[in-house]
Amino acid sequence: MAVVEIYDTTLRDGSQGEGVSFSAEDKVKIALKLDKMGFHYVEGGWPGSNPKDMAFFQRIKNHRLSHARIAAFGSTRKPGVPVQEDGNIQSILAAGVSVATIFGKSWDLHVTRALGTTLEENLAMIEESVGYLKSRGLTVIYDAEHFFDGFKANAQYALATLRAAVRGGADRLVLCDTNGGSLPEEIAAIVERVKEEIPVVLGIHCHNDGELAVANTLAAVRAGVTHVQGTINGYGERCGNANLCSVIPNLTLKYGHETIPRSSLAQLTDLSRYVSELANLHPNTHQPFVGASAFAHKGGVHVNAILKDPRTYEHIDPALVGNRRRVLVSELSGLSNLFYKLKELNFNLDASKEETRRFLEEIKELEHQGYMFEGAEGSFELLLRRAYDNYREPFKLESLRVIIELKENSPVYSEAIIKLTVGDQVVHTAAEGNGPVNALDNALRKALEVFYPDIRRMQLTDYKVRVLDEKDGTGAVVRVLIETGDGERSWGTVGVSTNIIEASWQALVDSIAYGLLKNNGR
Amino acid sequence: MAVVEIYDTTLRDGSQGEGVSFSAEDKVKIALKLDKMGFHYVEGGWPGSNPKDMAFFQRIKNHRLSHARIAAFGSTRKPGVPVQEDGNIQSILAAGVSVATIFGKSWDLHVTRALGTTLEENLAMIEESVGYLKSRGLTVIYDAEHFFDGFKANAQYALATLRAAVRGGADRLVLCDTNGGSLPEEIAAIVERVKEEIPVVLGIHCHNDGELAVANTLAAVRAGVTHVQGTINGYGERCGNANLCSVIPNLTLKYGHETIPRSSLAQLTDLSRYVSELANLHPNTHQPFVGASAFAHKGGVHVNAILKDPRTYEHIDPALVGNRRRVLVSELSGLSNLFYKLKELNFNLDASKEETRRFLEEIKELEHQGYMFEGAEGSFELLLRRAYDNYREPFKLESLRVIIELKENSPVYSEAIIKLTVGDQVVHTAAEGNGPVNALDNALRKALEVFYPDIRRMQLTDYKVRVLDEKDGTGAVVRVLIETGDGERSWGTVGVSTNIIEASWQALVDSIAYGLLKNNGR
Secondary structure, three states: OOEOEEEEOOOOOHHHOOOOOOOHHHHHHHHHHHHHOOOOEEEEEOOOOOHHHHHHHHHHOOOOOOOOEEEEEEEOOOOOOOHHHOHHHHHHHHOOOOEEEEEEEOOHHHHHHHHOOOHHHHHHHHHHHHHHHHHOOOEEEEEEEOHHHHHHHOHHHHHHHHHHHHHHOOOEEEEEEOOOOOOHHHHHHHHHHHHHHOOOOEEEEEEOOOOOHHHHHHHHHHOOOOEEEEEHHHOOOOOOEOEHHHHHHHHHHHOOOEOOOHHHHOOHHHHHHHHHHHHOOOOOOOOOOOOOOOOEEOOHHHHHHHHHOHHHOOOOOHHHHOOOOEEOOOOOOOHHHHHHHHHHOOOOOOOOOHHHHHHHHHHHHHHHHOOOOOOOHHHHHHHHHHHHOOOOOOOEEEEEEEEEEEEOOOOOEEEEEEEEEEOOEEEEEEEEEOOHHHHHHHHHHHHHOOOOHHHHHOEEEEEEEEEOOHHHHHHOOEEEEEEEEOOOOEEEEEEEEOOHHHHHHHHHHHHHHHHHHHHOOO | OOEOEEEEOOOOOHHHOOOOOOOHHHHHHHHHHHHHOOOOEEEEEOOOOOHHHHHHHHHHOOOOOOOOEEEEEEEOOOOOOOHHHOHHHHHHHHOOOOEEEEEEEOOHHHHHHHHOOOHHHHHHHHHHHHHHHHHOOOEEEEEEEOHHHHHHHOHHHHHHHHHHHHHHOOOEEEEEEOOOOOOHHHHHHHHHHHHHHOOOOEEEEEEOOOOOHHHHHHHHHHOOOOEEEEEHHHOOOOOOEOEHHHHHHHHHHHOOOEOOOHHHHOOHHHHHHHHHHHOOOOOOOOOOOOOOOOOEEOOOHHHHHHHHOHHHOOOOOHHHHOOOOEEOOOOHHHHHHHHHHHHHOOOOOOOOOHHHHHHHHHHHHHHHHOOOOOOOHHHHHHHHHHHHOOOOOOOEEEEEEEEEEEEOOOOOEEEEEEEEEEOOEEEEEEEEEOOHHHHHHHHHHHHHOOOOHHHHHOEEEEEEEEEOOHHHHHHOOEEEEEEEEOOOOEEEEEEEEOOHHHHHHHHHHHHHHHHHHHOOOO
C-alpha cells in the first residue's frame, strides 16, 4: 500500500553486538549483496570512530551500486565546538558518501547528565550539524536518539530537538527507541503526535530489550512512518536491533507494503545465512521466516495435517522468503513424518511390505537407544541406503586404538592408531591430536585422503556432545552430533555409545561416507 | 493491576522444539523449580503420546508442590468414538493430575481437511470431551487451536467451538495463534470480540513465526485476557512459543500486573540458564532481560553515561530479573559478585592485598579459558582453599593412561591405568569401564578406597559435557561438569580442556577431593 524505505545498519549498529566482527572486506561483500537485493540505504560505519570503517568507505567507492545509497554515521558536533572544526563531522565528509546519518540527543536527562551541556546548546548542535552537512550537498538523515524515552520525560523538549533538525534541513527524522524498552502502543501514540507536529518524512529505529523491536517497528509504520532501520538477523548491542529478516516479510506479506522487490524477498533466507557466516556466528535455527527450523514440523499430528494442506500449520509459503519445509523424524513423530522424509529422498517404500516394517522398527530401536536423526540427515540417509540401495561403504574398519597419556608436569598426549581396508588395500596409520577425537579425525583423514581427495574439502563445522541419562554419571550413554560442510552444502551425522570415542567415531565415519556419497567421490 | 495466571508449557510444547529433548528426570527438576518460583500451572506433557511423558507424571507425584498445579495435555476425543472409550482422554485420567488441558479445532478448514469430519461432530467432540473430564472432577483448560486463523476464516464457527467448550464446563478458554502468523492488532480486536460474547476466563497461547509472540501476548492481555501460556526461553516447535522470560517481566514491570512474586522475578535469569542447561542448548546471550549481553555495555559513550546514570542506557534495573550489568572494559561488577561469593564461604579477603588481586586474576583467567563456577561450587571452594588455606591434596597424580580399542566384530574396550601417591605410598592400578571416563572413575576409586573408605558413599549423579567454540569441530575446548552426592549433600565440580579425558579427570579429582574435605575424611 505504501512504499517503506529499508535502511540497513548491520555494518554499524549490528557490528556493535557482542561477538560480531566484520572485516572491511566482509562489509563490502554484505553491502554489495544488500544493494543487489534492492535495500534503499546501507549504513557502512562510523568513519570517525575506527580505521576499519574508513577502509570500508574507501573500498566501496570502487563498486558501482544499482539500488542502495551508502550512508556514513556520526554524531552532532561537540558542545562548544564550531561545526566546521568538529573532527567527527569532518570524518563524515571524508568518507565521501552522499548520505550522512547523524544522531543527536532528544532526552533532557541525556543532555544535562551524559553530555553535560545546556538544553539550548544541544538544539544549536543539532541544527548546525544538519545544516552544515546539507550545505555540503549531502542527504541528511537525523537519528533522534532516545526519542521515545525523551518524549515521555519531556515531550516539548523532544519535539524541539526535531524542529531544530528540520530547521537544519534534515531529509528524514528517525525516532529511536535506543534503550529498547518501549511498548508498541507507546510507540504508536508518540509517532502519531510527532506526525501531527512535524512535516518531514519519519523513520523508526528500535532495539530489542523488551523482545518487542519487530512489533514496535510495525506499530510505527501503522502510525505513519515510511522509513525503517534495522539489521540482518537482528544483530546489535545488548539484545540487538529490529530484525529486518522479520520486519521486511511482515511489511510485505502481511501488510502489503512495498519494501524490497518480491524476487529479492525470496533471497532473504540466503542473505540471513550469508551474514551469519561472515559474522562467524551460528545461525539461529529457530529464527522466524529464515531459520532452518522455521518451517520444520516435528509433532505427528502436525505432519499428518501438513501433508493434507500446508496452510494448516504454516503461516506463509516458505518459498516466498526462500526457505523450505522440513519434516523431522523423532520420538514425537509418527509414521507420516518418516514417509514424508523418505519421499523427499525419492524412496517410495510400500508401508505394507515386511522390509519396510523392519526398517521402521530399526529406526525406532535406534531412537530408543538415543540416536536422534532430526539434526543428522546424513546418518539417516546412509541408514536407508545401507538397508535398500546396495550401498557400498567407502572403507571398512579393522581396528582402532586411542591412547591418552597424562604425566605430572607434562601436557596431555593423545594418539589414534587405525587400520582400515579400502577396496582390497589395507591402510594402517596413526596421528596425534589435541584430544582423542581430534586425533581420530586426523588419523582417519590421513588414511583416506589418498583414495578420496574430496575429503580435503570437507570441514567439521560443529561438534556437539549430549550425555543422555546423566544420572548414570560417567557410565551414561553419550550422543555425538557432527556437522560437516564442503563449502557448498552441509550435513549432520550422529553416533551413540556409552563410550564417547566410539560415538564420535560413528559420527565421523558417517560424515565422511555421506560427503563422498553426495560428491559421487567413490 | 490485574492478576495474570502464568501457564508454562516448556515441558510439552517447548520439548517439540528442534534440538530440545528432556529426560523424565529433567522434566521433574524443571517442574519443581517452576513450582518454587510461583508459576500457576506447569504442563507436564502429553501422556497419551509417549512413555516418557507418562513417566514424568508418575514421578512428580512423589513431590509435594507448593504453588503450581500440574496439567496433562491431550486432544478432544476422536471423531465417532465415545468419549469414555477414547484412549487419549483415558491417558489424561491415568496421569492422575487435577488439571487437564485439551485442545480442539476452531478452524473449519482443519475440521474438514485435517480431521476429516463434520463441523457438527467437532462441536460434539469438544463439548463431550470437556464435559467428561469435568465430570471426573478435573479442572479443564480448553486450548482453542488455530483460534485466530479460524476466526478470520469463519468467525461464527470459531465462536461456536468456544460455546461448545463452555457448555462442557471449561474453566479457561485459551485462544491459540498456533501458526504464529497473526499481528498484534488482529489479536487485540479478536480477543475483544470474544470477550463480548463469552463469559469465561480467557487465555492466550502464541507462537513466534512472525517474531511477534511476545507482542501478541501483551496485546491479548491489554484486551482482557488473564491467563498466559508460554515457555522458558521461548522454546517450541518451529520458531518457538511466547517467551515467558520476556512476557513475565513485561507484564510485571511495564504494565504492573501481578504474575509470579517479585522475589521470583529476581530468579528469572537463573531459571533461563537452568532450563537451557538441561535442554543442552547454548543460552542465547542476546536474549532480552535474561541474556548475558542484555545489560552489557561496550566502552566509550555508553559506559561513561551508564556510570553517571544507569537509566541512560538501561530500560530496567537488571537486578529486578536477576541479571547484572556488565561493563565490558572494567569488569567491576564481576568483582562484586566474587566478593559476595567469598563472603558466603566466610572468607573475608582484603581487596587491597596483593594476594587477593592475584587470586582474582586467576579466577578471571580460568573463566576466560572456559571454566564456569556457577554450577561448580566444589571446584571454586577448592581453588580458594588451595590458594589460602594451607590445603593438602588427598592424593597426587604421577601418571595416567587411557586406552580405547575397537576391533571389527567385538565390543569396544576401555581401560585406565593410574599411578598416584597417597601420603608416602605409591598406588599403581588399573580398571576397565564402559567408556574411557567410566574406566578412569573406576580406577581412581579402586586406588583410593583403601585410604579413604568414605569414597564408597560418594556417587556421581550427573555428568555433563559442553563443547565450547563448537565451530572448531573436534579440536574445540570441552567443559565437563560433574555432580556428586553422598546421600546428605551434593556438589558440583568442573574441568576444562581440549581433551575430554583431561577435562573429566579434573572434575573427577575435584569431586572426590571436595567430598573428602567436607567429610573431614582426610
